[in-house]
Amino acid sequence: MGLEKLLYLQGVGASYSDYSGRLVHHSQAERLGLLACLLANCTQPKFHLDDLSPDGFVAANGEAIEERNFDLDVAPWQRPLATFQFACLTEPSFILSLPAEMQPDLRVRILTEGGTQLEMSIPFAALERVGDYYCEPHLYYRYRVSIAPYLTQGQSLPMGYHKLSVGFCKGTLDGKSKLNTVAIDWQTEGHHGTWLLAPPKAKQLRETDKPWGVSIALYSLRSDSQWGIGDFGDLGALIAWLGGYGCDFIQLNPLHALGDSFNLEEAYISPYSPSDRRRLNPLYIHIESVPEANEIAPLLQTLALDRERLNRDNWLDYPKLTQLKYRLFVALYQVFSRDVLGSGGPREQAFMQFVAQEGEALSSFCQLEADKAQAQGEQMAADPQLHSYLQFVAHEQLIACQHQALAAGMSIGLIGDMAVGVRGDGAEVHHNRDAYCQQASIGAPPDDFAPKGQNWGLTPPDPIAMAQSGFSHFIALVRSNMRYYGALRLDHVMALLRLWWWPSEPQEAPGAYVYYPIDTLLAIVRLESMRSNCVVIGEDLGIVPDEVRAKLSDGGIYANELFYFCKQGEAFKSPQDHRADSLMMLANHDVPTLLAWWSQSDLHLKRQLELLESDQALEQALERRDGERQQLLAWLEANGETASLEEDYLLLLSAWVTVAARSHSRLFSVQLADLCCERHGVNIPGTWQEYANWQRRLPYSLTSLRQSPSIKRLLRSIVEGRSSAEASEQFCRAGEHLRQPVFSR
Structure with missing residues (x-):
């Protein structure tokens, strides 16, 4: 009884319903590995974790189990007032x-x-x-x-x-x-x-609004003005373009700091495996917009050929672009140190205010970045204040982008994305060691796609430590993300209730769900949402307990739908049957682009990467896709698109977007990659080094995209489906100056 009670109090789940609806039970022995991970940082009482068999563990830790159970179960009843509690306003x-x-x-x-x-x-x-x-x-x-x-x-x-x-x-x-x-x-x-x-609900959209937008991976944007990677200058250009068409938002990939920029061996480039979610990736800084840029004009000219070479490639070259941009960053910082620091002027005051406001979290991040740069032999980036300066510049530029979006008439502006977790060697864990369980990682349970489950290599937060600290880190994390955006998407929002944990040792140890105080976390999210005037979208794709969906809906958190999965039986749902309080996305970074899906090239790529283990498996997948293609054609026909579409992809795409834009969902987004008929995905789930994930650039520059009549027609279809006649007129006015196509039907 004592051990089972401790497992419960520590939040280690005893069972769950898998992807097929089957109830899976965990034995005490299977759950003990995770309990050991949770107790590794516990010093009072101290646990002996050498023997993780149930009998051996109880024999070695009888008194400690009793004491820990008392601390977690009885002691809260003996305290008249909890150290942290919430209520509805x-x-x-x-x-x-x-x-x-x-x-x-x-x-x-x-x-x-x-x-x-x-x-x-x-x-x-x-x-x-x-x-x-x-x-x-x-x-x-x-x-x-x-x-x-x-x-x-x-x-x-x-x-x-x-x-x-x-x-x-x-x-x-x-x-x-x-x-x-x-x-x-x-x-x-x-x-x-x-x-x-x-408040009872998070920030809500107006009842009459049906906002639409375009989703992008910021790094994938192309322009002649960038230095090998899409940046905040490109984001500003995208806002200026789409804002004229009645677009309500630009949906972004996570912009978190990846950290350890010069570690070529590990190559930390996934936006969903960041070092610190409270900090921004400085590679997104637009060089020419930095006030100090005029002073380094000769260096910019000297490096112009290097920039041109990087901008030509279809895939990001992180080692080269990192070296190039940090060379410019150091030059900018030297000008800042010479001309701004010590001047007493408004720019210095703004910098000092930013550093003071961010406090120890910023200084810890910058020191770690400087130490890691020095360890990699990069002396140019070994000054912590350089990294404070870069965070200050990135902060200013992203806020300026949101202001620009609102000034352009966008009702939401930018939609950010907060990753579900961080790497164990990153700054966020380094600065909050007691808040994380470094003996485990998070992922997903076994399913049809990954029979052994998925391990994402991210370090889980400790739910007990989270509560004991008064949720201070979670509050700071949510607040630091919401300040930049009109809406924030919470990746894997089920993490507010539970996360699937894998023990680090031994490698084949079974995993299980560990539970979190969802009601308290949701109360914090609602409050921070209203304070920041930031709508919240919960990424609730996959296996989601009914209680989570109900709590999210009650709390005013918008759901996230993905077209490919929006089915009823063997048919795609009618647009009028889509969930009302949701963001409908035609596709995202984890699924193939529309062109790849329709052409089935994604399946052939999976076979090439051995994600499909045999030619027979490929044939079966192709047969299933043929059926889904017919379901799509039937869906289009049922919704008024009766032209012959099967042989003309651009006609098909236009019909697809036209019908989907009528979705009953409150928000609707389409990938810029799909508007320009990109075939390559930015990420292939289940791969690491087998595919160049998070490195694909769009095939056309922003200038080229802006000139394309085919994209103009697609945008008009969205406007007509989502917006009023007034917005359609706005679109027409914006489109009058478009030039000839770089690509068209």
Whole structure:
């Protein structure tokens, strides 16, 4: 009983429903590996983790198990006030724990985040009992204490992280005069905690809006002005172009700092395996927009040929572009150090304010980046303040892009993407070691696609440490991402409830789900969303428990639909049957482009990469795809597209986009790669070095795309499907100056 209870309290799941709906049970022995990972950082009590058989573990850790169970289960009932709790702004209340024999009247003090202090007296008779716990020989009760009845007329509580204090009155509160004379010595007699008051829903779109946008991998954009990789200057050009067509948003891949830029052996380039999600990838800095750029004009001219060579390639050359851009970064920083630092001017003040605001999280990141650069022999990048400067510049440029998008008339602007996790050797884990479990990694359970499951090599956060720290890191993480965007997509949003963990040792050890306090995490997300004026989209593709979908919907988190998977039986769903409160994406980075899907080239590539193990498996996959192609044609015909489409892909694409844009979903996006008929995907799931993931550039420059009549027609189809007549007129005005095509039907 003691071991099973500890497994439960630590959040290690005992069973789950797999992709086929089958209930899979885990034995104690299978779960002990993950329990050991969770207990590795526990020093009080200290566990012996050499023998992970159930009997051996209990024999070696009997007292420690009992003590840990007490700390996690009994102790919270003995504390009158939790160190962190939340309530909904519409029904402000808090939970109080007391021994059954205690029935005191209460004195409550609330110090709001803004500095306003409220005090009130609440009689014990007003408390609502909501739970009980017996630990021999004591019985404890939990009570809900409602605040609203004790607010004076005109008083209201703001949303935020408030300081809550509770004291117990001596005697009985039997009259109004007595209520106002109760005195509490808060320092010696008070019980204190953080009280989060969250709005009932995250930021919501207007009911009448049906925004649409274009999704991109920023690094894939091409222009003559970049230095081998798409940058914030290219993002600005894309905003200027699409903003004129009534586009509501640009949906981005994660822009997190990848870290360890000069480590060619590991080649950290996946935007979903970052070093630190609170920092930006400096490679996205647009050089010519940096105020110091005018002073390095001779160097820019000297390196013009290197830039031209890098810009010609269809695949990113990270080693060369990193060396080139850091050479420019160092030159810019030298000008900044010479002309700005010490000047007392507004740019120095803005830099110093940024550094102070970001605090230790920034300084820790910059020191680690400098240390790793020095370890790789890159002395030019071994100054921590260089990295502070680059983060400052990237921060300014991304904020400027969002301002530009809103000024261009986009209703949302930029939609960011926050990766589900980080690498264990990165700055985020380095700065928050106690918040992460470095003996495990996260991934996905076995399924039809990956019979052995998936290991993403990302370090999981420790749910117990998360709660004990008052969720400070999670709050900072969400806040630091939302500040840049009009909407934020949470990758693998199921992580708010559970993550699939794999123990690091031994290699073949079984995995299981570890659970997180979803209600508290969602309350934080809702609050930060409203504060940042940032809509939230939860990537809920794959196996999602019903309880997660319900909680996300109740909390105003928009779902994420992917066209390929949006089916009912063997048919694609009618656009009117798409989930209303969702983002419908025609495709994303983990599935083939529309052209690759239709031409079946993605299946032949999978066979080439041995993701399909035999020619027979390829033939079976091709046969299934033929059936899906016919389902698509039937779907198009059922929705009014009766032309012969099978032999003309551009006609098919136009029909596809036209019908899909009528989706009942609140938000709709299409990849820029699909608008320009790109065949190559940016990522092939299940591969690492077998395919050049996260390195493919678009086949055409932004200038070429802007001139294409075929893209103009596709955009018009989206506008007509999503927007009002006024937006369609706006589109027509924007398109008057377009020139001849670089590619067209």
